[in-house]
Amino acid sequence: GCGGGDDAGSGNGGGGDDKITLGFSQVGAESGWRTANTKSIQESAASAGIDLKFSDAQGKQENQIKAIRNFITQRVDVIAFSPVVESGWSTVLKEAKDAGIPVILTDRAIDDPDTSLYKTFIGSDFVEEGKKAGDWLVKEYNGKTDPVNIVELQGTPGAAPANDRKSGFADVIKADTKFKVVASQTGQFTRTDGKAVMETFLKSQPKIDVLYAHNDDMGLGAIEAIEAAGKKPGTDIKIITVDAVKDGMTALSEGKINFIVECSPLLGPQLMDLVKKVNNGETIPQRVLTEETTFTPEQAKEVLADRKY
Amino acid sequence: MIDVTTPPTPQRNRPLLGAKRVYKANTKHIPVLATLVLLVVMYSVGVYNYDGFGDTQVVLNVFVDNAFLLVVAVGMTYVILTGGIDLSVGAVIALTTTVAATLLEAGWPAGVVLPLALLIGTVLGLGMGCVIHFFKVEPFIATLAGMFLARGLSLLINRNSIPITNDFWTQMAQKRFRFDDGVFISLNVVIAVIVVVLAALVLAWTRFGRNIYAIGGNADSALLMGLPVGRTRIAVYTFSGFCASLGGVLYSFYTSSGYSLHGQGLELDAIAAVVIGGVLLTGGSGYVLGTVLGVLVLGLIQTIITFQGDLNSWWTRIVVGILLFAFIVLQRLVTRKAK
Amino acid sequence: MVLQMTGIRKVFPGVVALDGVDFRLLPGEIHALMGENGAGKSTLIKVLTGVYDIDGGQIELAGEQVRFTGPLQAQQAGISTVYQEVNLCPNLSVAENIFIGREPRRFGRIHWSEMRKRAHTSLARLDLDIDVSAQLDSYSLAIQQMVAIARATDVGNTKVLILDEPTSSLDASEVEQLFAVMRRLKDENVAILFVSHFLDQVYEIADRMTVLRNGRLIGEYRTAELPQMQLVSKMIGKDLEALEQIEEHAREAPRQETKIIEAKGLGRTGSIAPFDLTIHAGEVVGLAGLLGSGRTELARLLFGADRPDSGELDVDGTPAKFHSPRDAMTKGIAFSSENRRTEGIIGELTVRENIILALQAARGWTRPIPRRRQDELVDKYVKALQIRPADPERLVRDLSGGNQQKVLLARWLITEPRLLIIDEPTRGIDVGAKAEIQRLVAELADGGMAVLFVSAELEEVLRLSHKIEVLRDRRLVEELVNTDDVDADRIMQTIASGTTGATP
Amino acid sequence: MTNLLRHRLFWPIAVLVVLLASNLVFSNNFFTITLQDGHLYGSLIDILRRSAPLVLVALGMTLVISTGGIDLSVGSVMAISGALACLLIGDLSNPDSTTSVLLVVGAAIALCLVFGLWNGFLVAVLGIQPIIATLILMVAGRGVAQLITDGQILNVHSAPYRVIGAGYFLAVPVSFLIAAAAVALTVALTRRTALGLLLESVGGSPTASRLAGIRARRITIMVYVFAAAFAGVAGLIYSSDVSSADSNAAGNLIELNAILAVVLGGTALTGGRFSIAGSVLGAVIITTLDITAVSVGVPVETTLLFKAIVVIILCLAQSPTFRAKVFGRFATKKAATREAVAA
């Protein structure tokens, strides 16, 4: 890709000023988390003086491929995108590589063995998130022998976060036979469905000890259902969720949720940093993990005030 | 009795009729022509407003990126021409890619997987066609059930996205026909174009094609005229299923993966493309060429949005809506004026 | 014997349409199937050609027992059919409608130019010269009917030709062309089954006839041996004398001098040249002309179904502009279309709903007609027009063609219009009911209603009208006051000679 | 007995009964209804409550379909109405004041009426094919909803607003009462006035209707306005249920479910005859199906298959040809004869 590199350089020079153009293809606007992610990227691009070409794929891989291809024709300097799915990127990324445009993955990884197709990946590890949730549960019930009945609210069937958070969690708890997932259904990552499914769980399951929801929103919906059933969320039923959006953190601080695994959408600043480095030809690590943590109610109270999203 | 020995025949050959003839022949083409003209206008607006929009590759990319949609929309055109609808196409794409990817991953040779993949949609289409014809179930519902079924099956097979690393597939995916430096089309485009041409020819030149129009015009009459209504109808859904499967194969070339969530909402895109191309949803009127234009319109709208580049998610939707609106209303007004 | 049907039985939910009917058809004969509206003629045809399943009985074609599962099979077995109502595809060209299913092909593809050429010849045989590549629905119903006939008579291996009311909207000259074709086929030994409510036509062409009444066989007769009056009484089960009186009655009706509408240079390019026309209260105005002469188009303009692009229209002496049929209705104008299947009935609604539809539309949706009133009105007209079966809750779709026509008429009569425009109101209606309708028109006119009467049957126009507007070439060429010296010949001469009389 | 079998709604009801019965076998306490915090509580009550938005949307859809149209934009309209309501309530100085909340609700529905007019205008005045005309609003409308909420989930804390979707009146869910009122209103509107007849006539044959003097244009516009208004109310219920507006999820794919409900209820998509009771039943079946899948514990992967199978069974059961072919021609023929003799 030497000649291609020159090409990109000249396109840049032709623009007059040395502003970097970044083509970014977002998954969509399917959740509050996602829009916070978008916002973070847009804001930090502006403040970093990077010219951002933003494209929304509305949850479809084909749209994302189209967008990337269009970025290539427009000869942007760097392409970044959050892949809708893990596989199926080799063709279009090869085109980018041939055109000498570096690619950065954000938020979600791809499973292509050819790592030369992208410069780096920045984002979180969903399996790890599931594991963290499981770890907390194991610790919480450490020493007790009674069976623990768990219900799970999965994300959209097939979506990577749903698959990974489910499997990471399952991996951890399977070590102990007292943990039993008695029901697991999709809440489509939305509050309403979370509430609806939980309502039914509450009636069809004689005993529920723990709720594990793949995101805050479903957890928040479920809380409403639990309250309507006359139970106390967080006490009668322990709740674990993932994301740590503001509403979730509020509920956590009120003790309605017991534990949240953070999955930070605020990748913007880190991403812009990488974009600049990549554009300057600096070497960067293959994988940059976002700084993510977990929250208990106490920790939530501390950080709640300056939670932006 | 009336005196019929002096039949006043001369006034029958009216010059007026001759004039009317030329005029009538055109009215059927007006929707397609209007679409074409507006498409050109839209393209020119794009070229005028955005740097690099005028590149040949931009247009070719619309084809490259929508080849599978084009194939699916062609099948949909047939179905809609008979007055039906096929909602299962998006899900069939998902099922095809999932099955293909799973089998390839399991080490099956491409030579076996490919025909199998193509068979999936064809068989499903045949089944839906039979249900629609023999049991008089509404196409909307029969194909909606087909949609649930196909998507459900692919979800059951594997909920994760499966990469395809098979050599044949990779070759097909990366096959490029280059015309010039940086000007190329993919294999998918070639396949899609072949499908379009064949479909258009069949529609215009064969009995099967004409029967489709007849059924769309009036199915009861077609039956009384002694046309093979049932056979044609079943064939049409089978064909649409085949196209969806072929679309699925192209999709798997395009993305090198199989995934149960592929092609979500694609049925609506296909229907929209067909209808924008001037095909009447009630059946009996329209052309495959119109459908091609319809796909181009959708593709071009998306390209414009990408070139605009500063729209956030919601403005993207709103602008797509506005462009669609402007296009359809203009098309409607032009067509109406001409008539 | 080409065809023998024995003991045919067909039951629809709630009706026994055919009960033990026998029917035979000999090669080289023209056989008329006679019966009142709803007698079961069309059903017998549909049973024969496999549109409906049989509930009992047997069919033998050329000595072999057959049971078709659909028209396609029947066609392949050599039965060619024109069903009642035009059953063609409006979205296809005329040529395609004639040839679809058996298009001429070359190199495996349809040979379009050959097809057009053959369509042209095939229509020419019926003395029709139209543009065969134009879409079917750009032509009037009568032309469509001719196209359907052309389709059926152009089949090579036909053994049996079935024509179910093929002449219902044809003019005398077209009927004559059809008969010529029928005679030719007869000479070629084709057996022809012919259904018509025009007794004159039947007596002119048929060799034998079979009479049905209420789904039962009454008998099989030689035409020459059964006088008209006897045939009628066999069909309706009682004697009929009503026909004669109307003629006297209508002609001598007094003419009133209040103008209801007055068209001044009203016209629409491409459909009818500007014309002047005045209609007074209590007057029956007939429109006469040939196929496609513009009668229907004139009527539609007066009703606002199409918009005029020149001239003006006064209603009650004040200028009126109709943007839609609704506007005309508010002025007391009613219009019953000739095309009952696509512009008249609403098949999936019941008889009652179809009848009250126009009245209800006029009242607006907020003021429903009370159910009791509906039943009264509907009952009255079901009786007056002898709609059968006399069940107002039956779907109109399931009624026989003639009865559907009566329903349409009833729809407009209950709105009590001041000007009733009826386009081919007696199309497909049996002799008894036709007389009834004619009497009704005459009566209404006596009561002060103006009637614009359009019919392809010139005698009928002559019998009823006070004055006759003659159209030719989509131009109103002359107005004739219907005095004793006006007769069919005189009108035909007017049309043929092309004298431009009262028109601009 | 045959009469019962022939009734239009027999098969939908039968499927509903089977679904409920399967709960009796496969899940616990499905039929228990208790009094919890002064309101009824139980799975059956959930079905009533959860059906409400779909019933509302299906009602509007029924009217639209009866004219031969279709409305794809209902989901987006739902999203907009919820979003606007939540936005306005968020700006209220006192979100717990019933009057202000009522005003907000009025405003949201008024906006939906405008959208309905828009759809009606495109279809009836410009003569654009309904599916494409409403597709415009389907695409753009969701964008508008996201614009209103800025892509975030808007939370509201308003007791009166909460009542709409999650509250109870005399121990009965308010959302159910709203849906019931809407059904009553629609029935009254279509069957007590002549609207139903005129709709069926327009759907049955637009040309014939025009010539019969029906103002098809006006009626068509009205129908889209109704659909949008009902969708708007559904959107309020949806958002009030969780006291927040999620403009991305609200009403997602509801148009498909609503159309499914309408068709399951025996209304043909080609227009004409419609059955409100059928559509309501269809909506309840779909909700019951969803709830049953969860309560019986159908795995996520197979839920869609489960749904597909039920839909297929119901469709086939409703098809007279299928019954005739499967249960033998003999039975139907005998029944027909008997009926004919009786008549």
Ligand SMILES: Nc1ncnc2c1ncn2[C@@H]1O[C@H](COP(=O)(O)OP(=O)(O)OP(=O)(O)O)[C@@H](O)[C@H]1O
């Ligand atoms: N599909 C149907 N369903 C129910 N009843 C029907 C159906 N078709 C016809 N009938 C009934 O069968 C009887 C015979 O109808 P048919 O159409 O054969 O009459 P016809 O002799 O052709 O009358 P016409 O001269 O008016 O055309 C009528 O009473 C009619 O109502």
Ligand SMILES: Nc1ncnc2c1ncn2[C@@H]1O[C@H](COP(=O)(O)OP(=O)(O)OP(=O)(O)O)[C@@H](O)[C@H]1O
């Ligand atoms: N050669 C033709 N002969 C008759 N009609 C034609 C011919 N060519 C075209 N037409 C079409 O037929 C229609 C004739 O108008 P209209 O329906 O008013 O005729 P009409 O006098 O009512 O005759 P009828 O109904 O008996 O055909 C027009 O719509 C015209 O387009």
Ligand SMILES: [Mg+2]
């Ligand atoms: Mg008949």
Ligand SMILES: [Mg+2]
């Ligand atoms: Mg006429």
